[in-house]
Amino acid sequence: MNVLLTGGMGYIGSHTAVALLQAGHRVVLYDNLCNSDAGVLGCIGQIVGKAPLFIQADVRDTQTLSDALTRHEIDAVAHFAGLKAVGESAQKPLAYYANNVEGTVSLLEAMTRAGVCSLAFSGSATVYGEPRYLPLDEAHPLSATNPYGRTKLHIEEMLRDLSVSDPCWRIVCLRYFNPAGAHESGLIGESPSGIPNNLLPYVARVAAGELPSLSVFGDDYPTPDGTGVRDYIHVMDLAEGHVAALDWLGGHPGCHAINLGTGQGYSVLEMVEAFAKASERAIPYQIAPRRAGDVAACYADPGKALRELGWQARRGLADMCASAWNFQRRSRETGFR
Ligand code: NAD
Ligand code: UD1
DSSP states (O other), X not given: OEEEEETTTSHHHHHHHHHHHHTTOEEEEEEOOTTSOTTHHHHHHHHHSSOOEEEEOOTTOHHHHHXXXXXXXXXXXXXOOSOOOHHHHHHOHHHHIIIIIIHHHHHHHHHHHHTOOEEEEEEEGGGGOSXXXXXXXXXXXXXXXXXXXXXXXXXXXXXXXXXXXXXXOEEEEEEEOEEEOOOTTSSSOOOOSSSOOSHHHHHHXXXXXXXXXXXXXXXXXXXXXXXXXXXXXEHHHHHHHHHHXXXXXXXXXEEEEEEEOOSOOEEHHHHHHHHHHHHTSOOOEEEEOOOTTOOSEEOXXXXXXXXXXXXXXXXXXXXXXXXXXXXXXXXXXXXXX
16 A cells, blocks of 8 residues: 555654555655654664655645645555644644644645545544543543644544545544554654653653653542553554554545554553663652643543454553663664654
């Protein structure tokens, strides 16, 4: 299959490119590099033996996108491109609607022009809002508590409307839980610019001595140790979930939602302990007030992915922490993030 990956130079896109290439597919990466580095291309090349094709452009450039789809005889698109910082989305909502929602409209227009109708969309468990029950299955009611989440919700609704309007569409919204870890080579991984918002990249920098200590946001949640519980999923498992989903889409018209999670929740303190063990470093932390918008616990029912895609996560917490630490150390050595 020839697959175009919008946002393919980013964290999840680059790992998915590796998994697709290793499964024998051809890929074209399409990215404006607003949150990634051109050096990722060479790293993917080092892992798989040959750098993939890369087009530096914005998804809102509909003509360039539709030309790329036609020229490279694309069969399916994996749509990762978007902005993802929850806090920033509250300060700059229009940038989020323009990038995420308008960007997706442009992609769908380009796909229509080029006659490409298979799409895997980067959804998020954030569309479940405050959990009414756990584990979260795909039938759980949807809501959003911040502009980032609302862009994900609007896009899902748009995709459902589109699939009803024309039966040729084959769309899957992959609702990711908490992606973590890196490729085992340590060449690609998560490298947020500035101070990380998410737990694991923050902990990695504390372990490396680049940040003094971790603030644990709340220890009074109704969870076993009082700290927030999340479903962390190894990014290579997530990447392989995309390969399975794109294969599956061929025989499944319509618009589908599928969770990509492990079904297992870990608390912040369990994550700190696992990372300290993997890195053999102390992780100093202090308890801080709850972070606005956080829920106590969030984890997936991953049953549909297994039933439909034949996919389930294979890698555990130790692997996530070890690979994230390996990437942290390598990127410090090479100076590349
Ligand atoms: P990322 O920022 O590392 O990757 C996104 C890529 O898209 C970047 O390389 C960026 O340069 C590119 N991009 C952004 N806007 C673009 C545009 N208008 N045109 C072309 N390229 C553009 O993020 P990620 O963690 O790899 O996330 C990928 C997708 O998965 C996002 O849509 C995100 O919302 C979603 N998601 C991520 C997480 C997570 O925790 N990482 C969780 C749930 C959902
Ligand atoms: C966050 C976003 C979510 C997004 C996801 C992936 C919020 C409210 N939610 O999810 O919409 O889809 O990232 O990008 O921002 N924690 C600390 N200290 C820290 C950082 C985090 O204690 O410095 C805790 C949090 O309170 C939470 C857990 O670690 O309990 C995981 O946090 P994080 O990695 O930010 O992910 P989510 O909050 O689940």
